[in-house]
Amino acid sequence: MAKETNEGIKIKKEENFSEWYTQIVQKSELADYTAVSGCIAYRPDGYAIWENIQRIVDKELKQLGIKNVYFPLLIPENYLKKEAEHVKGFSPEVAWVTETGNSKLSERLAIRPTSETIMYPSYAKWIRSWRDLPMRYNQWNTVLRWEFKNPIPFIRGREFLWNEGHTVFASRKEAEKEMKDIINLWVNFSKEYMALPSLSGQKSEKEKFAGAEYSWSTEFILPNGKAVQGPDAHFDGTKFSKAFSIEFLNKDGKKQNPFQNTWAISTRQIGVMIAIHGDNNGLVIPPKIAPTQVVIIPILFDDSKLKVLKEAQSIKKKLESRGISVRLDDREEYTPGWKFNEWELKGIPLRIEIGPKDLQKKQVITVRRDNNKKEFIKSNTIEKSVVSCLEDIQDSLYKKALKQLKSKIVEVKNFKEAQLQLKNKGIIFAPWCASTECEENFKEKTGGAKSLNSPFKQPKLNHECFMCGKKAVSWFYFGKSY
Amino acid sequence: MAKETNEGIKIKKEENFSEWYTQIVQKSELADYTAVSGCIAYRPDGYAIWENIQRIVDKELKQLGIKNVYFPLLIPENYLKKEAEHVKGFSPEVAWVTETGNSKLSERLAIRPTSETIMYPSYAKWIRSWRDLPMRYNQWNTVLRWEFKNPIPFIRGREFLWNEGHTVFASRKEAEKEMKDIINLWVNFSKEYMALPSLSGQKSEKEKFAGAEYSWSTEFILPNGKAVQGPDAHFDGTKFSKAFSIEFLNKDGKKQNPFQNTWAISTRQIGVMIAIHGDNNGLVIPPKIAPTQVVIIPILFDDSKLKVLKEAQSIKKKLESRGISVRLDDREEYTPGWKFNEWELKGIPLRIEIGPKDLQKKQVITVRRDNNKKEFIKSNTIEKSVVSCLEDIQDSLYKKALKQLKSKIVEVKNFKEAQLQLKNKGIIFAPWCASTECEENFKEKTGGAKSLNSPFKQPKLNHECFMCGKKAVSWFYFGKSY
Numbered sequence: 001m002a003k004e005t006n007e008g009i010k011i012k013k014e015e016n017f018s019e020w021y022t023q024i025v026q027k028s029e030l031a032d033y034t035a036v037s038g039c040i041a042y043r044p045d046g047y048a049i050w051e052n053i054q055r056i057v058d059k060e061l062k063q064l065g066i067k068n069v070y071f072p073l074l075i076p077e078n079y080l081k082k083e084a085e086h087v088k089g090f091s092p093e094v095a096w097v098t099e100t101g102n103s104k105l106s107e108r109l110a111i112r113p114t115s116e117t118i119m120y121p122s123y124a125k126w127i128r129s130w131r132d133l134p135m136r137y138n139q140w141n142t143v144l145r146w147e148f149k150n151p152i153p154f155i156r157g158r159e160f161l162w163n164e165g166h167t168v169f170a171s172r173k174e175a176e177k178e179m180k181d182i183i184n185l186w187v188n189f190s191k192e193y194m195a196l197p198s199l200s201g202q203k204s205e206k207e208k209f210a211g212a213e214y215s216w217s218t219e220f221i222l223p224n225g226k227a228v229q230g231p232d233a234h235f236d237g238t239k240f241s242k243a244f245s246i247e248f249l250n251k252d253g254k255k256q257n258p259f260q261n262t263w264a265i266s267t268r269q270i271g272v273m274i275a276i277h278g279d280n281n282g283l284v285i286p287p288k289i290a291p292t293q294v295v296i297i298p299i300l301f302d303d304s305k306l307k308v309l310k311e312a313q314s315i316k317k318k319l320e321s322r323g324i325s326v327r328l329d330d331r332e333e334y335t336p337g338w339k340f341n342e343w344e345l346k347g348i349p350l351r352i353e354i355g356p357k358d359l360q361k362k363q364v365i366t367v368r369r370d371n372n373k374k375e376f377i378k379s380n381t382i383e384k385s386v387v388s389c390l391e392d393i394q395d396s397l398y399k400k401a402l403k404q405l406k407s408k409i410v411e412v413k414n415f416k417e418a419q420l421q422l423k424n425k426g427i428i429f430a431p432w433c434a435s436t437e438c439e440e441n442f443k444e445k446t447g448g449a450k451s452l453n454s455p456f457k458q459p460k461l462n463h464e465c466f467m468c469g470k471k472a473v474s475w476f477y478f479g480k481s482y
Numbered sequence: 483m484a485k486e487t488n489e490g491i492k493i494k495k496e497e498n499f500s501e502w503y504t505q506i507v508q509k510s511e512l513a514d515y516t517a518v519s520g521c522i523a524y525r526p527d528g529y530a531i532w533e534n535i536q537r538i539v540d541k542e543l544k545q546l547g548i549k550n551v552y553f554p555l556l557i558p559e560n561y562l563k564k565e566a567e568h569v570k571g572f573s574p575e576v577a578w579v580t581e582t583g584n585s586k587l588s589e590r591l592a593i594r595p596t597s598e599t600i601m602y603p604s605y606a607k608w609i610r611s612w613r614d615l616p617m618r619y620n621q622w623n624t625v626l627r628w629e630f631k632n633p634i635p636f637i638r639g640r641e642f643l644w645n646e647g648h649t650v651f652a653s654r655k656e657a658e659k660e661m662k663d664i665i666n667l668w669v670n671f672s673k674e675y676m677a678l679p680s681l682s683g684q685k686s687e688k689e690k691f692a693g694a695e696y697s698w699s700t701e702f703i704l705p706n707g708k709a710v711q712g713p714d715a716h717f718d719g720t721k722f723s724k725a726f727s728i729e730f731l732n733k734d735g736k737k738q739n740p741f742q743n744t745w746a747i748s749t750r751q752i753g754v755m756i757a758i759h760g761d762n763n764g765l766v767i768p769p770k771i772a773p774t775q776v777v778i779i780p781i782l783f784d785d786s787k788l789k790v791l792k793e794a795q796s797i798k799k800k801l802e803s804r805g806i807s808v809r810l811d812d813r814e815e816y817t818p819g820w821k822f823n824e825w826e827l828k829g830i831p832l833r834i835e836i837g838p839k840d841l842q843k844k845q846v847i848t849v850r851r852d853n854n855k856k857e858f859i860k861s862n863t864i865e866k867s868v869v870s871c872l873e874d875i876q877d878s879l880y881k882k883a884l885k886q887l888k889s890k891i892v893e894v895k896n897f898k899e900a901q902l903q904l905k906n907k908g909i910i911f912a913p914w915c916a917s918t919e920c921e922e923n924f925k926e927k928t929g930g931a932k933s934l935n936s937p938f939k940q941p942k943l944n945h946e947c948f949m950c951g952k953k954a955v956s957w958f959y960f961g962k963s964y
Binding site: 036039067 | 514577
C-alpha cells in the first residue's frame, strides 16, 4: 500500500481566502506556477475544464453562424498604433519581440494582447461589398498582457487563454442584435454549465474597452467580496473600421464603414468557479462542466476482488451509456481512504463506493461532493439515480451561489453607506451620475474601488448620485475588483 | 445578379507548381498573407480543416491514454540552454522578448520554438515515484521558428500550429512501444483521413531532432519531386530527463531517470494535402477531412423557386441525418454557374444540382470534384448514393496519390544514377553507409539534397553505399526537401 500521503487544504476558506485559493489550485492539481512569473502551467485536470468550456461555447458560437479563424501571434508596432485609444489602453502591458536569432528587428513586434490590430488590415482587404457581410469570425488563442499586479492563477495572469470574436456588420442594428445574443450566451453559459450567477450590464465610460463605443460585461463576486469581470462584449461602432479603412460597397453602390463587435470568454472563469464553489475540503466542480462526473471506488479484498471489479466495470458502462463521464479508480497502490480524499480534493461531483457487502445487497453507496450526503442506491436503478443526483448537485450549486451573491449586494444612497459596505466586503448598488470625474473621485476615496456595470434591467430611478449629489442617470454596481 | 466574378487559378500545376500553389492557397480562401512575413492568416475554410485534423487526432491520442495540458508561451533563456544539442538546434531561429511595456527584461524570454525546456522543469517537480508514471501529456498550440528561407503558406512558416506530445515512462520498453503507436497513428491518419500516402522510417543521425536519441518521420513527396517532412516521433532516451533532473523512485526504492518521447503533427499537413490533391481547377479536399462534404446548388426560376428550395432543404436534411456535412448555397445574388466555379475552386468533394426539371423526374445531378464525373441520381436513393460516392472519392484520391508517389521513387546504386534522378525531380532509394560525413558530402555535391528516412521494412541488403562505396548499413530515401 501507498506510503505517500495526500495533503488536504490546510487553511479555511472563510479565514484566509487568498491563501485557501492558492492552495486549492495547486493541491487539486489544476495548475502550477512556472519560472515565468504570471504564466502558469495548466495540468490535465485544469486544462480539461477549459476544453469543456471551449467545446460548449464553440458549439453555441457556430450555431449563431460564427466561424473560426487564426491570425498571427505577432503584431507590427505600427499596426498596434492605428487606433489611438486602443494603443493607449494596451501599450503599457505589451511584451515586445526585438530580436530573432542573432539579429535585431527593424521594427518591434508585439505579442498580441488582443488581435484587433492584426486582424483588421486583413478584413479591409477581404471585405469589398455588402455580399461579404456579415463577417463573423472568432479565434481561440493565447494572449499576453504584462501586468505588474500580483498574479493569481486563472484570475489574473500575464498569459491567458481565451476566445476573441471580431465581427463586422453592414448595419448598426445587426451589430447590436449580436451584442444581445452574445451577452445572453455568456450569462446562460455561466449559469447553466458553471452554476455561476452573474451581474450583467453596461460598463462605465471609464471602464469600457479601449476603443469601444460601449462595453457590456458579466461580473462575478468572489467570497471575499471582490468582483471579477467575466466574459464581455464590446460594440465598437465604426471606430476601428475607420482607423483600419474597412469599407464596403452598400446596396446603393456607396462606400461605407461597417459596424464591429468584439467579445471574449477566458480561462478566468475557471478561477471564478474554484473560488465560488470550492470548500474547505477542496475543489467542487459543477457536474455539467466536470471532465469526470463520477468516480467509482471499489473496496478490494483478496477473496472478492474480481467480483467487485466486475460489478464496478458494469456500473461504469451503464453510466457511460447515459452520457456520464466516469472514472473507475482501481489502482491497488492506494487505499480506498486515500482515494476518497484525493477525489474530494479534486472536486469530482459524485463518488460511488462498492464493496463485497454492497454486492450482496445489490446496492452501491453514493457520496455527493457538494453536501457530503451519503446514500444507498439499488444497483438496478443506478443510471436514473445518478442522472437525477447530478442534476440536483448542479441545481444546488447554482442556488447556493445565487444566495451568496445576493447576500453581498447592498443598496446605498450615499458615500458613507458605500464606505461601510466596502468595509464589510460587499458590493454596492447605487444611483449614479455616471461621470468619469465622479468615478475617479470614488476610486481615489475608496483606495481603488470602481464601477462594475449598470444592469440592463433598471429599478425605478428618481435619485441623486450617491457620490456627488447631481442627478443620477443610472443604477450601477460598484466594488473592489481584481 | 452578381457583377462580381470569381477568378480561377491562372496557371497550370504541371507548368509552375510553386506559383500554382500560391494562387490556390489564396484564391480558395484557405489562408492569406499578413504584414508579418512568414506568418499567415488562417481563413475559415483553412482553419476548419485544421479543426478537423485536431478533432480526429485528439480523439485518437486520448484513446491511447494521453492527456492535454498547456504550458507558457515564453521560455527563460537559461531554461532553453539546459540541453546542449537542443539549444544548438533551435537558438538560431528563436524570437526573443526583451522588453515589456516600457521596461527592459533582465533575462530574455524565448517564444517557444518547441516546449521541452519549459515543460520539463515542471515534470521534474511533479514526478516523484513510479506511481506517477507513465506521464503522457500533449499540448495543442502555436510555435515560432524565425527561419530566413522563403516562406510557403502551411508548408514552411515562421509561426505554425501543431501539437506537441511529451511523454515520460519508467522503462525504455514502454517508451519505445509508444513510439510505434504514434508513428502508426500518423501513417494511418494521413492515409485514412487525408488520403495521403507517406514514406515512414528512421531519420539519419544528421537529420534527427535536436536532442533525440533517434527520430522517426513520415515524409510526403510533392508533385515537384520535393519531400516534406510530416508528423514525427522522437525517442529522447534519458537525455532530457538527465538535463532537467527528472527522477523517480522505482519499485526497488532507487532513484532513476525516466525515458521520454516527443511527437507532433502540424498545419503543414494542410499544405501537403493542397499540393498533392489539388488540380488546375482548384483545391480538392478528401471527403473524410472536408469541413463541407457536399454542396447543393438549387437552380432557381421565379415560378418554381419555392418547390426547388423545399426539395433542396429536404435533401440536405436527409444527408445530414447520415452524418454528412452539407451546405445549401441558396444565395440569390450569385448565378449557378458562378457557384459551380466557386465550390470547385474551394474543393468541395461533391456538388448536387437540382432544378425544376429534376424535380419532375425525381432526380438530382451529382458532380464529383475529383474526376468531374456527372451522374443522375434518383432522389429516393440519394443518401445511399452519396455515402458510397464520397467513399469512392476518398479511395480514388488515395490510389491516385499512391501511384504518383511510387512513380517518383527510383532505386539507385551509385551517385551518377542519384544525380540523374534528382535532375528528373525524383526521390532516390539507395543502400547507404549512414555516416554523417557521407551525408554532408552528398548534400554538398547535390546542392542541398538530403536523406529523408530509412523505411522500417527494409529490402534485402548486401550492397555497398551508393555514395562512398563502403559497406551499406541500411536502405534510405534521399531527395530535395522543404
